[in-house]
């Protein structure tokens with residue numbers, strides 16, 4: 001399995017994506033602990049980001065996973081000044097390493113400015129291009145209509161009728177969405 005690494009210039013006019021750095025620990029800790037983000041993830045079990053120290057450890061674990069081709073943690077930065085505004089993760093599905101699950105959040109004060117949508121679109125371009133993934137999945141809390149709308153806008157659809165990979169985790173209260181194979185028709189630009 002080859003390492004996952006994003007190019008230095010992965011950016012558009014709105015956002016730039018880069019791998020998490022150790023220096024991101026403070027804002028990652030803040031973001032992962034926002035109540036709306038906690039509600040979206042089951043981080044309590046396997047990813048306890050409850051202090052800058054545990055966020056720092058998560059960054060280094062993410063770097064190890066990226067070297068192993070198992071996933072990547074990316075900072076979503078504002079293109080204008082490269083300030084971090086959010087985070088996006090892609091995790092390869094166990095037993096199906098050319099498919100991945102996506103998760104993302106934007107810091108409270110930076111929402112509704114198009115950062116998440118731009119970041120997801122850019123991440124998909126990279127994932128279906130140089131990275132060579134064949135499909136990306138998302139599991140969204142059923143009450144999170146905004147995220148479902150965002151994902152639909154960039155080409156995801158409900159997974160009805162598509163066989164879920166065995167390792168795709170699902171909760172009863174969630175909606176599972178996926179792209180078309182290789183992201184065909186994912187971009188609306």
Ligand SMILES: CC(C)(COP(=O)(O)OP(=O)(O)OC[C@H]1O[C@@H](n2cnc3c(N)ncnc32)[C@H](O)[C@@H]1OP(=O)(O)O)[C@@H](O)C(=O)NCCC(=O)NCCS
Pocket residue numbers: 036037040102103104105106107110111112113114115116117118139140144145146147149150153
């Ligand atoms: C969901 C989230 C990532 C959106 O980030 P964002 O940068 O504000 O999103 P964008 O500005 O790119 O929004 C793009 C579109 O998504 C939809 N959308 C985003 N947030 C929405 C909300 N709260 N309510 C309704 N629609 C919403 C809208 O269609 C929006 O377009 P518009 O602003 O032109 O109407 C952010 O609210 C967040 O971090 N939430 C908590 C974590 C989470 O739910 N993550 C997603 C699941 S893993």
